[in-house]
Amino acid sequence: MRRRDARWLLALLGLGTLAYFTLRDYQGHIGGVAELDGYYYYVYLRSLQMDGDLEFANEYDKWGNPFRFGTTRTGHARNVFGIGPAICWAPFFAATHALVRIGRALGRPLSLEGFSRAHQIGTFYGSLLFGWLAVLLCYLMVLRLLSDARFESPAPPRSAGERFISAPLSARRKESLALWTAIGGALAGPLPYYCLTRASYSHAAAAMATSLLVLAWLRWRREMTTRRFVLLGALTGFAVLVRPACLPFVLLPLEAGVAAVWPALMRRDFRALGAPLLGAAVALLVFSPQLLMWSYLYGSPLTVPQGEGFLWWSDSAWHSTLFSPRNGLLPSAPLYALSLLGILGAAWRGLYGARWLLLVFAAFTFMGGAVHDWWGWEFSARRFTSCLPIFIYGLAVSLRFVIARLAARPRRTAAVVAGAAIVAAAIFNIAWMRDFGRRNLRWYQVRSTQGLYMTVTNGLVDRLYRAVGNPLSLPGSLAFTFRRGGSPEVYDRIDGSYLLGEVNPATNPAGKPLLHSMMGLASLRFRYNLSRDFGFPVRDGPVHYVPLRRPHGHIFLPINRPGAVTLLLRARAAQPGTRLLATFNGKRVGKGPLAHGHWSTLRLAIPAKLVERGINRLDLYHFLPRPRPVARELGGNLGKSPVDIAVVSGGLYGGRFCEIWVAGRRVSHNRKGLNVAIIDRNSGAVIDERGFDVHIHPAMFGELSRYLDRFPKGAIVAFGARGDAGRAFKQKTAAPMLARFGAKTPLWLTPNDGYAAIGVLGAPLGSAIESHVTRGHARARVGRKPPPWREVARYAAIKLR
Template structure:
């Protein structure tokens, strides 16, 4: 769906531009492609997303800022009431205000379909259309912000080249995740607002006027409204103000107007804090939330646990690329590096510096538009060296890093990596995903094609170069032949080392050079509460047989017929008939110590 949407977007954009319709049809087409991509990805409403959204639902449906019912609905623990007697909300109000038009459209849709009986949605603010509205808003914001960022590069790169850089920085950073996977957090909107700051900065630099400085001030205020740490982007206009005041290119009254408009844009947050906490300005997480000595300054940049440059390595190249702008754009380059450094300093002092349940260094959202300029400088320098199709080479590099980032997003969503992502393991996991992709494609061509892919990309075979005994030691700490459906290794007195096979199935891998009948057995026992447990043995999707499982350790024999096996990777699954009473998928179905092939 996402690829189809992108293709439609490209065709629509080309047709619109050929008719001289300007850039608006292109933007609408790209936004449409983004919506389709988000729908295909299936956005998740998790992590901090409820905290941002709670403002919108509470104001519209409850006409207050009492979040007790929202927290209860989403299963959040009750926190102590604030000085004003209300449940606290630690998150900014800005994203909710931005999403409100999209929320209104979703609410109208729910009302109409509910009245006509066409959909099961209830107009309560909790059902899926309301949450999808957040995705639509975030995708739209990133599209508009990306366009503004590309336009800011006018005079430095052609619009097509700038658009390539901007798309590349989105797809190779955490912004891709927070636009399409968890769009209900503030990071996509903060990125977008920062893009407008960069555009407004360039306008104020080229032609300083009351209008251009006012736009710059409002943009900075909106960044802070989306996420108050974004106030650090104010270092950009501060540096420009000092420079232009020295050059007598700007009036002090214009700068004062910009500052006033920035505060005015941030006013909704000030009012929300006053209503919730009784203070105009506050740190909702508490005064000890930030250690201003920044003990984790290096970690937030260089660490396998979500370091900015570790998880998204192209961001390091872009940050260094800003140094190339120190000649043609010294004020912007210096201020941009200052914003990145300040962001790292603040994040290094936050109590949860690794950002808890997060993909990559999500709190560097304000830095990523600045990194885009660094990448633009690198690309321009590289194209001066490359003679033939220089921008094709730039596109290839961006695409490679985008694929790496997409693979990491998938590994994060499937919980392969949740905290640290050591490079050695990450590279192996990425390579395994590439193999699985080729394997899935080869599966449409038959067993020979799959065997060829396995031989080229893996080449490990039982009885040949690995596992000559055919023993799969399920209870071992490191058991490389296990697939889905297993617990961690366990030890019990009087039991062999084992793992729990999880209901409904647990699988192992059996790589073979060629098929032949294999007389085998599995050593297992059922939990005491499942005296009538059974297991169906399935080889490459085909049933082999069903046997009963005793509540004592037993070797259950079975034979894998040659006609069910293929050259390369074979998947042997054990599908269990029952789960523990009162439990569903993921409960313990049987303890398994060994799978023994001949």
């Protein structure tokens, strides 16, 4: 290791120490805090060191039991967490307790009970040191790999890309690559949080243990001796002791053992089994404290202390652990996408140890997805912290490829970088022009370059999300689109937000398993659970509901619990005679009449075989009675319209929009100012549609008058104002223009109102159908309602049981 690298690593430790003793969490605490999971890890340490036993009842009585654990069948206070972290922290606790005694002797008011803030801060500083050691070990691992000829591909490169991967690096570049890969890969993931704010958790110690195991395995796997089998077994047992979820890493010493003894076994020389079996015995011995603890608390050395329903091997949510917006690995730590590409590429080429590391990662992901609360509740994809050495390995491969490519073609690289910068600048400018033209994005709306840059950039990101969701979640969101018919944006909004199964009562008795089982469909929280066939929330007396505008709509129901489910659906039909057919994940689950005139509760029993872990889909098909004929009477006894016409307008306080519908089809483009459509009186065809921006050009009133004069008398005019267009109305110019199609509302007196009108050119004054409102939407209609206005049914809530 170069002195420069050592200085960087020591500086990292110094900065981490400074942050540990200065940064405050949301409760104002500095350093680690024994709370939630960390509280139960710490209880082992306090009980052993201070009481000399493993009876936690007195700690629970005095300092709390946040998960409300009861007693086990052996009569002991329950603790589902492991003893390994307490063993790792024991030296730090002992040293801290000695310092507390000294401080107390000097007259400081310090507690000797073992649960003081001084004890916790000093003890959990060990987690920061463990995290730093994990970075150091990963640095040594990458440095070793880059310096080892076995890291090179065993086969000659077959393409330019493979030649880049195998290109030699100088010693200085290898050391720099190893250093910044280890530091960057560690800081880009969840590890820092669990070294600082949540230092009471086991993740930092687990990252150190797995990093040490992977480093030793990569160095020794092809040169195994009895001593190395013993050491590798001890490291394996230690990693699983610190965190039993590290069990997939057992595959690494297993591979080393099989590779070492297989040739001897083929010769029927069974003496070669001695060293691997000795290593396995040592691993079991190191792990034995946890086995003894389980036996003491639960009466069996092999158990799942979290209880029934904690592991679902037959329905692993492995894809969610990788792609879900709720603490999925790639959305939470984007740099690790580069790591996974690197480990996949290395495994494809057969680089040293890559295939076995990929197998460990796959097993770890599957096991993490089988856990009930696969998202881990806390910051980021915390359970993947144990896979830090695998991510660093993959990141080293990817960065090595990038560095070799940059060095091989510097001119092309410079051109690509310059081109990317130009394209980015052009995209930003085009987006700004678009927003400026469509949204009137002027200075008094942004008032600063920060406001400008944030507005335009957020618009670009919003359009990207609406199109493809989170690009890092694409495999998961595309699978959701294919299976359930929802968009990638919807996946990013609702995956992981469970209605049932948020809490497993066997694991956390203090949790509320039905906490989110009530869906108030009018709540904006569930807006993305509903298809676009549902309208905006409406209030009907004490009931808030969403109207269903079309005969078919669907609702997405994320569920994290196996077994049958009962749905209680509160709904009412918009017209009598409506019948409902409900399907769940494509299978029919109910059919019958839907009540009209009053709210009713429909009960749908969903069998267990239809319920899937993840996002389920409830489809609602409505069979409507034959519609009654609707007269299309124009105002002023001017006869009938050949087609249905509707205009809706939102004023300054009503959404600032305008829509014109003809024959059930929207024909306007929501232009700023005034929107006008001319409809043929005989055929119902739209002759022309235009917008007039009277905000900037008040003279457009005259242009609008001349525009109306182009059409023959008797033509139907659909007219709407967007936003506060009435502010530009002047009685002298606006009144004659409105009178051309029989309108007479004095909009210049109510400039902020939404305004909609339907009239006939040449008709007498006052014959037009007009509507204007200050808040809400102004609506003028001839004939049937357009699709967005219709109501097939009203849905208020869904309760799941």
